[in-house]
Amino acid sequence: MRTFLFLAIVVLSGTGGDIAATHAMKQIGEVKNFAPRALLGVLRRVLQSGWMWLAIALMALAFFSLLALLSWAEVSFVVPATAANYIVGAFGAKLLLKERVSKTRWAGMLLVTVGVALVCAAR
């Protein structure tokens, strides 16, 4: 039970962090100029974004929950199970970021999820 609770925290906070970071970057706007000076300007706006700090906090929560989980659960179970990130991420992108996830994209996502779980579980 505790294992599944922590796994849920790892997956939800990890994808939540990615989604908050994506939202922050969409607010900052498409980066078109890759000159060092322009990139420093983008970095300044990234550090000023509340969404980005939320993203960093959620990613840190995911990281430390994963460390805690690994202190009692088997790596061979935990790491393949985090492939659920891909499915949760797709739902989050559709519902929160309003991305259009087409059938082709869903199909690709499911193949990637199965593939990542297999790669991580194989020994």
Next chain:
Amino acid sequence: MTSSRNLLAKTIPLLILVPLFSSLGNVMLGKGMRGMGEIGHLSVSALAVYSLKTLSSVWIWLGVGSLLLFFVSYLLILSWADYSYVQPVTATGYVLAPLLAHLLLGEVVPGARWVGAAFIFLGVALVGRTPPSTTRRG
């Protein structure tokens, strides 16, 4: 048309750099930490010595640098591309790792891992057929 071609021209290099920097970073951190040996006993002074040793490792700094470059490339690509596009496509790192381990380190890769890599490859090919951005204007 030009706009979508421009989009792909900057999306594709970053889609290669993101998994590359992240796997390189992890491999270098792993190499650095293995060179450290295990922490003996958990006292403040032992931890302080261990931290100093960690910070003096070139591999640790290279690993951290590589992970920073990963994060910057990841944020750059998310400034225009969909998260539901970038996340599955950058799973190519999982294909890259067993391939590099096999080719460079001569590791024996179990069959199921190659099957998994094939699933990822097909999945990435499918997601790659969809437009990188569905929310972009202009």
